[in-house]
Amino acid sequence: MSESEELRVLFVQYDRVHFLLNRTQCASSLFASEVQEVGSRHRYLHELLRVGGRRLLFFDLQLFLRETFRARGSAGAQLAVIGELSGFERRTRELFRSSVFPRLGRLELDTERIAFRIPSNTVMKSLKPDELEPHNLSIRRPLAARGVLAVHPTEESMGFLLDLDLLVGSRLLFAGAGRKEESE
Amino acid sequence: MDNASLLRTLTERAARNRVKDESGDRSLAKYVVFMIGERSYALPADRVREISFDNELYYVPFLPSYVRGYANRHGQPFTVLDLRMLFEKSALDSSTLLILNIDNDQLALLITDVDEIVKLPAGAVHPLASEEESARYFAHSITVEEREVFVIDVGTLLQRLERDVERI
Numbered sequence: 458m459s460e461s462e463e464l465r466v467l468f469v470q471y472d473r474v475h476f477l478l479n480r481t482q483c484a485s486s487l488f489a490s491e492v493q494e495v496g497s498r499h500r501y502l503h504e505l506l507r508v509g510g511r512r513l514l515f516f517d518l519q520l521f522l523r524e525t526f527r528a529r530g531s532a533g534a535q536l537a538v539i540g541e542l543s544g545f546e547r548r549t550r551e552l553f554r555s556s557v558f559p560r561l562g563r564l565e566l567d568t569e570r571i572a573f574r575i576p577s578n579t580v581m582k583s584l585k586p587d588e589l590e591p592h593n594l595s596i597r598r599p600l601a602a603r604g605v606l607a608v609h610p611t612e613e614s615m616g617f618l619l620d621l622d623l624l625v626g627s628r629l630l631f632a633g634a635g636r637k638e639e640s641e
Numbered sequence: 642m643d644n645a646s647l648l649r650t651l652t653e654r655a656a657r658n659r660v661k662d663e664s665g666d667r668s669l670a671k672y673v674v675f676m677i678g679e680r681s682y683a684l685p686a687d688r689v690r691e692i693s694f695d696n697e698l699y700y701v702p703f704l705p706s707y708v709r710g711y712a713n714r715h716g717q718p719f720t721v722l723d724l725r726m727l728f729e730k731s732a733l734d735s736s737t738l739l740i741l742n743i744d745n746d747q748l749a750l751l752i753t754d755v756d757e758i759v760k761l762p763a764g765a766v767h768p769l770a771s772e773e774e775s776a777r778y779f780a781h782s783i784t785v786e787e788r789e790v791f792v793i794d795v796g797t798l799l800q801r802l803e804r805d806v807e808r809i
Contacts, residue, residue: 599809
């Protein structure tokens with residue numbers, strides 16, 4: 458990608474912080490109207506989303522962002538963004554194929570797509586790559602490894618470019634039900 | 642402190658600094674002395690890029706507790722280190738930053754306030770004899786108005802950060 462090329466992102470706004478999801482990882486988005494609660498030991502994975510007669514794993518990205526980044530003040534979380542596993546890294550696809558889906562076989566899940574709950578005030582925006590900054594060198598590695606790829610400083614808030622593939626691939630979204638990823 | 646007292650303090654300090662400046666001693670070393678809570682620390686002046694007040698701090702996860710997050714300085718993210726958290730396990734409540742001047746990274750220290758900028762002769766710089774754990778973060782100490790002030794070793798601080806981040 459050249460510096461002049463535009464990056465299409467989903468822009469998720471909270472009070473003093475915002476998050477960017479690369480459009481290339483988001484096959485579609487829709488209102489999360491048909492949601493089914495399932496018993497789960499995972500804090501951010503306890504729902505299924507019904508889309509076109511199929512049932513998708515529905516990760517609560519909204520809760521994850523609130524707890525992990527101490528984000529506050531978003532609208533309700535009635536939107537879902539759909540990611541296609543075929544577009545994710547092989548390691549992530551393997552995690553779902555060999556570990557996640559077999560354990561949940563009784564639920565007859567869509568094994569091609571997963572969904573993420575996001576706030577309703579999410580909008581689509583275009584950015585120039587030079588609006589983003591890499592993380593500072595001394596702290597770059599642990600952030601990038603967990604899917605927090607870059608920073609988007611604006612006058613009003615600080616933004617983080619997130620990688621959905623790495624967020625699930627690093628198992629952050631499979632945290633246990635009894636604990637938060639980050640304590641307040 | 643009322644404004645009259647403040648003005649007097651500033652005037653007296655300026656007079657002191659003028660005397661130091663006029664001494665013409667090329668061997669003087671310049672330090673920025675600052676407060677973190679009740680404690681005074683110093684940095685060589687060439688390690689300090691600027692002092693910045695009223696900064697918003699943005700929390701960043703997955704990092705050691707003494708990394709308080711990012712500050713946004715003119716569109717550039719600066720990693721903010723809280724030395725009180727590192728030394729005493731107690732978070733500093735402040736929005737004042739001392740922006741460091743270092744190669745290849747953008748770091749700032751969370752401080753309470755800047756005390757003064759001093760020029761000192763070589764005789765006012767002392768090696769450290771302390772055996773304390775935190776002493777390894779100090780290069781040496783200086784004497785400022787009969788107080789001993791520890792000079793932070795930014796290199797050691799960076800090594801500690803790199804080591805802690807590597808373990809995450």
